[in-house]
Amino acid sequence: MQEFTIDAGEKDPREVNRTLKEKAAEYQRIIIENPNAAHYRWRGSPNL
Amino acid sequence: MAGLTEPVEVEITGSAGYFVATMIHGAKVHIQGNAGWFPADNMTEGEVIIEGSAGDGVGQGIYGGTVVVKKDVGSRTGEIMKNGTIIVGGNSGFMSGLFMMGGRIIVLGDIAKDAGESIIRGAIYVGGEIESLGKNAKVEELEDDEREELKELLSTYGFQLEEDRYQKFRKIVPRSKRPFYGKETEEG
Numbered sequence: 001m002q003e004f005t006i007d008a009g010e011k012d013p014r015e016v017n018r019t020l021k022e023k024a025a026e027y028q029r030i031i032i033e034n035p036n037a038a039h040y041r042w043r044g045s046p047n048l
Numbered sequence: 049m050a051g052l053t054e055p056v057e058v059e060i061t062g063s064a065g066y067f068v069a070t071m072i073h074g075a076k077v078h079i080q081g082n083a084g085w086f087p088a089d090n091m092t093e094g095e096v097i098i099e100g101s102a103g104d105g106v107g108q109g110i111y112g113g114t115v116v117v118k119k120d121v122g123s124r125t126g127e128i129m130k131n132g133t134i135i136v137g138g139n140s141g142f143m144s145g146l147f148m149m150g151g152r153i154i155v156l157g158d159i160a161k162d163a164g165e166s167i168i169r170g171a172i173y174v175g176g177e178i179e180s181l182g183k184n185a186k187v188e189e190l191e192d193d194e195r196e197e198l199k200e201l202l203s204t205y206g207f208q209l210e211e212d213r214y215q216k217f218r219k220i221v222p223r224s225k226r227p228f229y230g231k232e233t234e235e236g
Binding site: 020024025027028030031033034035036037038 | 052054056057058059060061062063064065075081082084
């Protein structure tokens, strides 16, 4: 299974979401490290 | 990309804040820590598993899929949900199942007051105490096949309950399917 890791520690939620949606088309599994309980992450809205 | 619609697995190695995994369609999201308010809000398909606790509005308005919270959750769990399944390993707070329109909520622990407030469709299965019922909610006993279905589902998500705990489960269901149009009678 192809994996991709995103380090969310220094990124704002929009950037994390954008990267996630790009990589979701390419990888089967995505690991998000350092989530830090940030709000509005990993949601499906096209606007975030 | 019009939303996270890929059938991807997402592993979050800590806790998430508000609105995690909302509006997903097909993704499987595993959160190793806790989550804030409204996890899986308006999900249409997929799976969200939270190993810790979560805040208010877990699975609000979901159309399908499964949300699992291994520990306690806040208030208004499954508010206006249309379908799908929400499993709470601990207790669920005030007005769980508020305006619920379908699907099922399964609470292994206690459920706080006004449970199933204005529930219209669906069922809330409760393994612990029901503090009080909301308007249009009533309690029924489970059929044997419902218990078997619960066992199968809960074991899938790693909940191993002793047999006597399954015997204690009851369900909260609507008294009327038309609670807002009635006059003197339940069915209006």
